Amino acid sequence: MPPTAASTAAPSTQRTVGADEFSPLLRTVRAAGLLERRTGWYARSIALNLLLLAATWGGVLLLGNSWWALVLALPAAVLGARTAFVGHDAGHQQIAASRRVNRVLGLIHGNLLLGLGMGWWTDKHNRHHANPNHVDKDPDVGVGALVWTRRQAAVRQGFARWLTCHQAALFFPLLLLEGVALKVSGIQHLRRQPVRVRLVEGSLLAAHLVGYATLLLLVMNPLHALVFAALQHALFGLHLGSAFAPNHKGMAMPDPDGDRWGHLRRQVLTSRNVRGGLLTDFFLGGLNYQIDHHLFPSMPAPTCAPPSR
Numbered sequence: 491m492p493p494t495a496a497s498t499a500a501p502s503t504q505r506t507v508g509a510d511e512f513s514p515l516l517r518t519v520r521a522a523g524l525l526e527r528r529t530g531w532y533a534r535s536i537a538l539n540l541l542l543l544a545a546t547w548g549g550v551l552l553l554g555n556s557w558w559a560l561v562l563a564l565p566a567a568v569l570g571a572r573t574a575f576v577g578h579d580a581g582h583q584q585i586a587a588s589r590r591v592n593r594v595l596g597l598i599h600g601n602l603l604l605g606l607g608m609g610w611w612t613d614k615h616n617r618h619h620a621n622p623n624h625v626d627k628d629p630d631v632g633v634g635a636l637v638w639t640r641r642q643a644a645v646r647q648g649f650a651r652w653l654t655c656h657q658a659a660l661f662f663p664l665l666l667l668e669g670v671a672l673k674v675s676g677i678q679h680l681r682r683q684p685v686r687v688r689l690v691e692g693s694l695l696a697a698h699l700v701g702y703a704t705l706l707l708l709v710m711n712p713l714h715a716l717v718f719a720a721l722q723h724a725l726f727g728l729h730l731g732s733a734f735a736p737n738h739k740g741m742a743m744p745d746p747d748g749d750r751w752g753h754l755r756r757q758v759l760t761s762r763n764v765r766g767g768l769l770t771d772f773f774l775g776g777l778n779y780q781i782d783h784h785l786f787p788s789m790p791a792p793t794c795a796p797p798s799r
Contacts, residue, residue, distance in 0.1 A: 512754040512785075519786060528790040532576075532585045536595075539572045543603075547705065550718075554709040563718055567669075567725035568773075573599045574606065574730055575775035575791070581612045582787045601694035605702070607676020609683060609691050619787055623743045623760040631743070635664055639743065661735075668727030733773065736764050737780040757784040771795055 519525060546565045553559040579585055580596035593608075600608035614629050621627035623638075631638040636657050637646065646654045653660065677695065680688050706715035742759040744751055751759070764770065764778035776791030777783065783794055 511752060515754070515785070519789075524793050525786060525789055527585070527587060528792050529586065531790070531792050532579070536576055539569060539576065543569050543573070550705070551709055555711055555714055557714070559710065559714070560718055560721055563722040564725055566722050567729055570604055570722070570726045571729045571733065571773075572775065573603050575733075575777070577604070577606070577608060577611070578615075578775070578777070579791055581608065581615060584788055584790045597691070597694055601676075601691055602698055605673050605676075605695055605698040607673075607679055607691055607695060609687055610676040610679030611672075613679070619784060621744075622757065622784060623738050623741060624746065625743065626746045630738070636661070662728065662732075665728045665731035665735075666724040668731045669723035669725075670727070672727070672730075729773070733775055733777055736774075737762060737777060754785070757781070760784075765796070 542565070546562055546569060549562050550559050550566075553562070576585075577596045577600035580592045580599065583589060583592050585595055586592050596608040596612070600606045600611065618628050618630045623631055625631055625639055625642065633642050635653065637643045637654055643654050657664075676691075680692055680695075683691070702719075703715075706718060710718065738760055741762055744756065744760070758781055761780040761784045763781050764774065766778070770778055776794055779794035782789060783791075
């Protein structure tokens with residue numbers, strides 16, 4: 491049946507209402523200077539993170555083939571997550587005024603230091619921001635190892651159905667695989683990109699892989715190197731997944747067949763803020779202020795935190 495005049499007018503009306511609700515808030519936030527870059531803060535944070543990364547890997551070199559080197563997999567994973575947070579903020583243009591500088595920072599922290607494809611992540615993350623928790627438009631709540639709605643669960647069969655029935659208990663164990671899964675997804679994404687993108691991002695990903703394997707195999711035997719890499723990636727995936735998981739899980743999910751939500755309603759109702767102090771802010775990378783971040787993606791991470799911080 492062709493849409494009626496009322497049904498075709500509704501989305502336009504809702505978009506206007508959403509814009510009218512959000513525009514005064516945006517003007518207030520901009521006038522207060524909350525969208526201004528925090529270049530000095532990021533410069534200090536990046537420098538400290540790189541220094542600690544160098545110290546951690548220096549410790550790996552010194553301990554060499556000792557099993558005690560495995561202890562350093564934990565700080566390597568935590569600092570790897572901090573590196574990913576820098577890539578995240580660069581992807582949102584939070585760090586520098588220049589898009590080129592942000593892209594370079596993202597490529598260095600994502601592709602080179604972590605082996606995570608920034609092109610893949612930016613594309614996926616931007617689609618998430620545009621329609622958070624929308625099962626048809628947000629890739630973060632699409633059907634995968636986990637499902638997010640009864641409708642998604644109803645069609646699962648065999649092993650996938652068993653996985654769905656036990657996904658609450660399996661959630662954190664599955665995060666142990668996330669570090670490797672992120673790298674694989676970034677590499678797969680490159681095959682669909684233009685030659686120039688494949689050359690730039692692919693070269694940096696290859697440099698990371700070769701450098702990482704060479705460093706470990708220079709100081710450890712293959713078994714030790716494999717165990718260290720597996721442990722570091724498992725802890726990295728667990729940490730990063732735990733930082734992102736609280737942001738939207740359990741929050742409202744727009745009805746794909748229902749009314750369209752305006753920007754303000756869509757971003758606020760699907761997101762969650764988590765307050766817990768300086769350690770919470772550190773380990774969650776500032777992403778625990780997810781409502782603020784979704785409303786103003788270019789707002790620097792330290793600005794999202796309460797003024798007392």
